[in-house]
């Protein structure tokens with residue numbers, strides 16, 4: 001589902017990734033741990049095209065979507081509109097101005113999947129941090145992602161909300177998605193992930 005081989009990336013002559021490999025199968029939830037600056041975010045960002053690798057190969061069979069610690073929803077729009085925006089990448093321009101019934105129904109199913117159908121018409125700014133992260137995951141589902149990359153998805157959340165988000169990510173993996181989460185809490189990784197990958201700081205050449 002996701003195969004990264006020999007990924008290399010430097011910034012300004014400083015090597016961050018020096019031949020990073022990672023394979024994730026459908027149904028698998030992998031936690032990515034490692035020290036600050038070891039390139040965890042950079043690796044995920046390369047997969048979704050937010051960074052351009054210097055070398056290596058990335059194969060995604062299907063769509064990869066990313067969710068972030070800083071959640072990046074439009075706070076003054078409601079949850080449903082935010083989730084609908086996940087469909088933008090596959091809509092022609094004239095259909096992206098007003099979301100049609102089909103997109104709204106798909107987005108409702110995604111919101112239902114994350115347990116927030118009843119909050120569909122609430123402005124995102126009025127939702128809790130954990131609810132906002134679940135809306136962001138629903139938006140990733142509305143992108144029809146089968147690979148979910150979560151960059152510190154629970155770092156800004158209280159423990160109870162963090163558990164809800166972790167349980168949601170595990171459930172999505174059990175339904176056949178490939179999930180990779182950068183985590184800073186080893187105990188959460190040990191509790192929820194099927195596999196832990198530890199990144200080391202690349203040694204500059």
Ligand SMILES: Nc1ncnc2c1ncn2[C@@H]1O[C@H](COP(=O)(O)OP(=O)(O)OP(=O)(O)O)[C@@H](O)[C@H]1O
Pocket residue numbers: 011012016034035036037038039040041042043
């Ligand atoms: N766009 C960029 N320009 C320059 N340097 C960058 C850029 N993005 C990342 N870096 C640097 O690359 C290194 C790896 O960053 P990255 O965010 O991938 O690490 P990380 O393992 O996710 O760290 P953290 O755990 O602190 O989030 C850091 O030293 C960072 O400063």
